[in-house]
Amino acid sequence: MPKRNHDDPALKLDNQLCFAVYSTAHALTRTYKPLLDALNLTYPQYLVMLVLWERDGMTVKAIGQRLHLDSGTLTPLLKRLETAGYVRRQRASDDERQVNIHLTEQGQALYERAHSVPQEILSASGGNARNLLALKQNLLQLRDTLNAAGD
Amino acid sequence: MPKRNHDDPALKLDNQLCFAVYSTAHALTRTYKPLLDALNLTYPQYLVMLVLWERDGMTVKAIGQRLHLDSGTLTPLLKRLETAGYVRRQRASDDERQVNIHLTEQGQALYERAHSVPQEILSASGGNARNLLALKQNLLQLRDTLNAAGD
């Protein structure tokens, strides 16, 4: 039985944009890991902290919209952040369906220790801020195109 | 007690390249999902199939090197692909530590049904192949820089 030829260039791994995004995301997470270990955060937890440092007291829903994550991901993650002492979860009194997430003193204080993280990531990324900014814009455009296509 | 100002632009979510990569990766996975559901594959399983379609009979180790994944991820994933009937896992006779992964007839046949996937992804991505190719190259350069920095 002759082996079939598999020669569609579109199905070669090295031609897949998606694998480039996927493997770069993992490389970035691995780069963040030692930096975030020092803050006792995982990368998704760090994203939640970034959101809360911009605006404290957001609901789970609002955090999820900002990060494109749902409650199935956020609820246990936020409970771990609460256990770590960085946030407080409080059901809203005016609408008992919602849960507001507030930073604790410790969570506020963590901001000061986070300043060095973006610098180190920039450095590990090669340090060309202009190129990286353009890359970010291109990615966001792709992301928004994909999200618009799948509505 | 006055609320502290959190105004380091480097710590704004919207300025983070990493979040752009992270959220684009998720958007891509979501775009793939309905296409891959039809093939009874998840996205990481699809990546493994791409690798095997290029070269059948690879070891777990070699697949992991290609995809930047370790055996803790691949072993259960490959067992699920075996249950689905797409691959066969066989311990090498010359070196019993290694496990070779071979496509089944069904796994070979799946290739024919996969041709439409990259086309549909390209279409959902906006269809500008030239821009997407440049984006891919920029991402791979970033990934390789990060991997080189963290050795």
Added chain:
DNA sequence: GAAATAACAATTGTGCACAATTAAATTTCC
């Protein structure tokens, strides 16, 4: 104002992703 509907968080179940450990086989070095 009661019933239907919608909004929201939590829960459950499946499948990655990776660190750390284990176990087995092979290679290296003396």
Added chain:
DNA sequence: GGAAATTTAATTGTGCACAATTGTTATTTC
């Protein structure tokens, strides 16, 4: 030739990520 080091896959445990469901609370509709 045999002890020690190395290689390899599997296992275990933690933490996302998301679909589907559940239960509660608000809101809308009649």
